Amino acid sequence: MDIDDTPVLDNHLHLDPVNGRNVAAAEEFASQGGTHLLVLNKPSWHLVEKGTDEAIFREVFDLTVEAAAAATEVLDGRAWPVLGVHPALISKLVDGGYTPPEARDIMQAGLDVAAEYVDNSDALAMKSGRPHYDVDDAVWEASNEVMCHGFERAADVGCAIQLHTEGGEDFEAVARWAEDRGLDRTQVVKHYSGGQLHGPVKSVLADKDELEIAVETDEPFLMETDYIDDPDRPGAVLGPKTVPRRVRWLLENGHEDAVRTAHVETPKAVYGIDTEATLER
């Protein structure tokens, strides 16, 4: 099997139509055999300066919807927007003078807006999580409440949710929190995951060592770069060519089944998307 015989999905990448390379990054992905993208909104830090009106979340989300539409034009498959609130926003808000419960309410309102976009079919899925760095108890508690609100809203509108969290392999408790709120753990995706994970579905950073672990573990998984499209931080993350390159490498090493798992079966199971039917070369 050749890379031209399979869809190739990057499960988590950012495109920035204002300051970044935007469509050029999607073209680079396509030039290496990439076909499908999940485009995540950039963090809404400027919320802190501009106020916390939910209109500002809409502004950020609309840019991402636009970026995904523009990327679709240059792909043989297509792109879908994934919208939500970056968990580190809580620290920006608390540093800006909000209490943790106030920050929680603002972020939950942002997730409500994201759910509305999904409900209107303007976005595919949601994104939430909790800080990946140490925070005090009040901020941690508020962050978990934000994430659980995300689970509730994702269950309401019937979509999957990507999580940005601390590192580690044991997220069994988080998967249970989702299930307690009516969201199946197969609709919870840990972004920036290693090859081994308990609880949610893993979206494995396209690193050879981690991918080998994922292949050996033989469970559902996705692949991602977390490309940030930030001209001020070139090389800060994997570039948009990385997922197609790793797919080629997996195929060369005889891992056809793993490629099918990550680019056809898991996307279908998690998001209900058909990467084969939406592919026209």
Ligand SMILES: [Zn+2]
């Ligand atoms: Zn990201």
